[in-house]
Amino acid sequence: MKTHFIAIGGSAMHNLAIALKDKGYQVTGSDDAIFEPSKSRLEKKGILPEEMGWFPEKITSDIDAVILGMHAHQDNPELAKAKELGLKIYSYPEFLYEQSKNKTRVVIAGSHGKTTITSMILHVLNFHQKEVDFMVGAQLEGFDCMVKLTPDNDFMVLEGDEYLSSPIDLRSKFLLYQPNIALLSGIAWDHINVFKTFDDYIEQFRKFVASITPGGVLVYNEEDAEVVKVVEDAENYFRKIPYKTPEYEISNGKVLLKTEMGDIPLSVFGAHNLLNLEGARHICRQLGIMDEDFYEAIMSFKGASKRLEKVEREDKGILYKDFAHAPSKVKAAVKAFNEQFKKDKKYGFLELHTYSSLNPAFLEQYDHAMDGLDEAIVFYSEDALKIKRMEPISPDLIKEKFKNDHLKVFTNAQELHAYWDILDKTKGVFLMMSSGNFGGLDLMK
Template sequence: MKTHFIAIGGSAMHNLAIALKDKGYVVTGSDDAIFEPSKSRLEKKGILPGEMGWFPEKITSDIDAVILGMHAHQDNPELAKAKELGLKIYSYPEFLYEQSKDKTRVVIAGSHGKTTITSMILHVLNFHQKEVDFMVGAQLEGFDCMVKLSEDNDFMVLEGDEYLSSPIDLRSKFLLYQPNIALLSGIAWDHINVFKTFDDYVEQFRKFVASITAGGVLVYNEEDAEVVKVVESAENYFRKIPYKTPEYEIVNGKVHLKTEMGDVPLSVFGAHNLLNLEGARHICHTLGIMDEDFYEAIMSFKGASKRLEKVERKDNGTLYKDFAHAPSKVKAAVKAFCEQFKNEKKYGFLELHTYSSLNPVFLEQYDHAMDGLDEAIVFYSEDALKIKRMEPISPELIKEKFKNENLKVFINAEELHAYWNTLDKTEGVYLMMSSGNFGGLDLTK
């Protein structure tokens, strides 16, 4: 089968391209910019475009599938050529469904926790050498590629994102998967640039639950009121399995899960991660993994990439980075950090980086998000606001919305870096929250 990727360099797109190459497909692609690690990984597989840009001449009538990434625009010249030739054009999730439509599809959805839960499930299955197809949005220890597609595996585990499918398909990605088994971890307004109201956003999850196949299974977080409302309002038939935060304690800085089989020591921390773990346990149970086998495997799970991930520093300072880029994620990460390091001086840095986070209306969602930290710092770039064509935001407004008068606010990278360099990283503990890079800050030194 011959496939062509329009915008092959994306984190999800390049993983799918590699998976198809490994499956024996002929893979080509284009992009106007490709960064690391996508560039090296595509080059290693021999599918890195020879030059950057869009080339309609690459689109030929013998291509079986054109896969369109979100980075491309509706007026993309390669897309126009594909339409002209009448080629089959897939969004990323639509193509994944085509690859898995004869398998049992397990879809992990929710505003927060879905990457970690999917990662936990895959870690446990891999530990016990249970082969499944999968797609997850973070790099995992022990996995070379974050998409796997085969002809003979019975199950496919998919991280279900509520964001748009492609520039020409404005459905939420997870609505294309039609899960047999699903999990819903939580609902907290995100992607305000697409879902203008909270109800618009919740509606995507109502549709997701309605898309569960007849007689399927939904594992859901019963501690989330919005999730419970969505589940209770569903009219389709499926089996409902609720989960909640399990009992645990912290002994000498290590989290121990309280189970019927005794205490289980973990390598991750935070109540939200314990909640994620319970969801993963229930999903694994539906896949035939008994509890004792789940606990045996989960002890060695060290977390998904950039989710409370410990950074190895040259000075041995204690620093964690987290992909927290939405209010609910920031609050969960800060709460976990403060609980884990009760007796240490705690520094928390947050970069407001996404369209939603830089929207004054959405900033209301960050109220008290940084409470509990000894030093709370928020950084956002005035240049980023200009690039996004957004109105300036004052540091005073940030303090007001966060309801934190002691907040330190930086609006340019140079000043942030100067402050960072005044801190002795061997004193206290540091939590760095961003989907960006704090204006190029090196967290390892």
Template sequence: MRTHFIAIGGSAMHNLAIALKDKGYQVTGSDDAIFEPSKSRLEKKGILPEEMGWFPEKITSDIDAVILGMHAHQDNPELAKAKELGLKIYSYPEFLYEQSKNKTRVVIAGSHGKTTITSMILHVLNFHQKDVDYMVGAQLEGFDCMVKLTEDSDFMVLEGDEYLSSPIDLRPKFLLYQPNIALMSGIAWDHINVFTTFDDYIEQFRKFVASITPGGLLVYNEEDAEVVKVVENAENYFRKVPYKTPEYEITNGKVLLKTEMGDIPLSVFGAHNLLNLEGARHICHTLGIMDEDFYDAIMSFKGASKRLEKVEREDKGILYKDFAHAPSKVKAAVKAFCEQFKNEKKYGFLELHTYSSLNPAFLEQYDHAMDGLDEAIVFYSEDALKIKRMEPISPDLIKEKFKNENLKVFTNAQELHAYWDLLDKTQGVYMMMSSGNFGGLDLTK
């Protein structure tokens, strides 16, 4: 089968391209810019485009499938050529469904926790040498690629994202998967640039639950009121399995999970991660993993990439980075950090740089998000606001919305870096929350 990727360099797209190459497909692609690690990984597989740009001449009638990434625009010349030739054009999730439509699909959804839960499930299955197809949004220890597609596996585990599928398919990705088994971890308003009201955002999860195949199974977080409402109001038939935060304690800085089999030491911390773990346990149980085997495997799970991930520093300072940028994720990460390091001076840095986080109407969602930290720092770039054609935001407004008068606010990367350089990283503990890089800050030095 011959496939062509428009915007092959994306974090999800390049992994799918590699998975199809490994499956024996003929793979080509284009992009106007490709960065690391996508560039090296595509080059290693021999599918890195020879030059950057869009080339309609690459689109020929013998292509079986064109896969369109979100990075491309609606007026992309290669897309126009594919339409002209009448080729089959897939979004990323649509193509994943085609690859898995004869398998049992396990879809992990939620505003927060879905990457970690999916990662936990895959870690446990890999530990016990249970082969499944999968797609996950973070690099995992022991996995070469974030996507695996085979002809043999009966199961596919999918991280279900609620963001849009492609420039020409504005449905949330998770609505295309039609799960046989699903999990919903939580609902907290996000992607305000697409879902302009909270109810519009919740509606996508109602549709997700409605897309569960008849007689399927939904594992859901019973501690989340919005999730419970969606589940209770669902009209389609499926089995419902609730889960909640399990009992645990922190002893000498080590998290111990309380179970019928005794205390299980964990390598991750935070109540939200214990909640994620419990959801993963239920899903693994449906896949034939008994609790004893689950706990045996989960002890060695160190977390998904950039999810409370410890950074090895030259000075041996204690620093964690977290992908958190949405309000619910920030609050969960801060709570976990403060609980884990009760007796240390705690520094928390948050970068605001998405359309949602820089929208004054959305900033109210961050109220008290940084409470509990000894030093709380928020950074956003005035230049980024200009690039996004958004109105200026004053530091005073940030403090007001966060309801934190002691908040330090930086709007210039150089000033932030100067402040950072003055801190003795061997004193106290640090957490850096962003899906960006704080204007190029090197966290290892």
């Protein structure tokens, strides 16, 4: 099968391209910019474009599938040529469904926690050498590629994202998967640039639950009121399995999970991660993994990339980085950090740089998000606001919306870096929350 990727360099797209190459497909692609690690990984597989840019001449009538990434625009010249030739154009999730429509599809959805839960499930399955196809949005220890597609495996585990499928398919990605088994971890308004109201956002999850195949299974977080309402209002038939935060304690800095089999020591921390773990356990049950085997495997789970991930510094300073940027994720990460390091001086850094997080109307969702930290720092770039053609935001407004008068607010990367440089990283603990890089801040220094 001959496939061509328009915007092959994306974090998800390049993993799919590699998976198809490994499956024996003929793979080509284009992009206007490709960064690491995508660049090296594509080059290693021999499918890195020779030059950057869009080339309509690459689109020929013998291509079986064109896969369109969100990074491309509606007026992309390669897309126009594909339409002109009448080629089959897939969004990323649409193509994944085509690859898994004869398998049992397990879809992990929710505003927060879905990457960690999917990662936990895959870690447990890998530990016990249970083969499944999968797609997950973060790099995992022990996995070379975050997409796996085979002709033989019975199950496919998919991280279900509510964001748009492609520039020409404005459905939420997870609406295309039609799960046999699903999990819903939580609902908290996100992607305000696409979903203008909270009800519009919730509607995507109503549709997701409605897309569960007849007689399927939904594992859901019973501690989330919005999730419970969506589940209770669903009219289609499926089996409902609720889960909640399990009992645990922190002893000598180690998290111990309380189970019928005794205390299970964990390498992750935070109530939200324990809640994620419980959801993963119920899904693994559906895949034939008994609780005893689940606990045996989960002890060695160290977390998904950039999800409370410890950075090993040469000076032995304690620093964790987290992808948290949406309000619910920030609050969960800060709460976990405060609980884990009660006796230490705690520094929390948050970068605001998504469209939602820089929208004044959305900022109130961050109320008290940084409470409990000894030093709370928020950074956003005034230059980024100009690039996004958004109105300026004052540091005073940030403090007001966060309801934190002691917040330090930086709008200039150089000033932030100067502040960082004077801090003694061996005294105190540091939580760095961003889906960016704090204007190029080196966390190792």
